Amino acid sequence: MIELENVAYSYGGGELLTDINLTVPPGSFHFLTGPSGSGKTTFLKLCYGALQATAGHVRLFDRDVRSLERDDVAILRRKMGVVHQDCQFLDHLPVTENVALPLAVSGQDAGGTDANLKELLAWVGLTARADAYPPELSGGERQRAALARAVIMSPDVVLADEPTGNIDWEMSKKLLTLLVELNRMGKTILVATHDLGLIRAAKAQVQTRVLRISNRRLQTAGVDL
Template sequence: MIRFENVGLRYGMGPEVLSDLTFEIAPQSFQFLTGPSGAGKTSLLRLLFMSLKPTRGLINLFGRDTSRIAPAELPKLRRRIGIVFQDFRLLDHLTTYENVALPYRVQGWDEANYRADVIDLLKWVGLGDRTHVYPPILSGGEKQRAAIARALITKPEVLLADEPTGNVDPPLARRLLRLFLEMNRLGTAVVVATHDIALMDLVDSRRMVLVDGRMEIYE
């Protein structure tokens, strides 16, 4: 599904923040992306989401060389990827329900075809009583859960999560991890970026470890 070959990334004329990355992410796989702060985890997720281009090397996504994808094609491809950002990126003028339903609205779906799914997912992440609340009223943990629900609502082929449990307590972190594992069981390839060792120890899964911009993989 995703293949990196000797990928490097630098910002401007600075040193490389990612160097010689060669790995694959298989369909329906589950993996953690970890490493110390500043190791390049967020930059790698941005490469996977195609919001950054590598400065060298090849990225193949869904059978396509990303360097040959026209800008007009990117939105359609990105819809096959769900992403949870560290800063949530909820829209303050939309309710929790409307934020989670946004991917469907952008695609022009009739609300009758997705309303029940949105409400069910909000209940699952513990926001069933916050559907009509606006983001400025939500706590940090509630915003995190809303962002996760929005990323999952369209059942993407790939889910990228950047520190998705960083603003929640351990019991909720485990519940969210179970949600990611269930999505994986249903066919979504999942990449969870985290530095939470206790969380990773709950799952016997692949670990992709970034240190100083280089990667080691532990199966």
């Protein structure tokens, strides 16, 4: 599903990541950890085609990202839901329209999806906040809205970058529950986080693989987690 083969990424003359090899099989649950600035966000961006590797090959759904046009990457990205730490919403649109944005950009009519949208908002506990605008939402509400937007296209993979970075532990647990539910539905999950508590909580519920970026390289994390 996601394959990285001898991948390196350099920026501004310095190498951020080097010799990265990883295969993310369908239905797996991966955590990516490491200190701040270690390259977790860069790694995720390579995984959803937002950045091009400076060396090696990144294959998404068996297609080499390097050989794709930008529009092809956009189409591939519709199979991947992405949740950012800062969420990234269109602040002038209400929650419902933000959540339904992937449908709009892919030309899918809202007809028949209104019920799905309501169901999705109920699933993330935002029914009462459907007409609110993003700046009116709390940190936890924003993360749940971002997750709803990430999964509305029923993607095969969900990538989350520090999804609990700005929310309290209770809200983090709720978000983890949603991610675990998605994984049990067969979705592939890849979460970048430095929140070890979240990783431990996840390991108690579902089989996970924990990776760590250290000294620009990807390693499998130890059992101390």
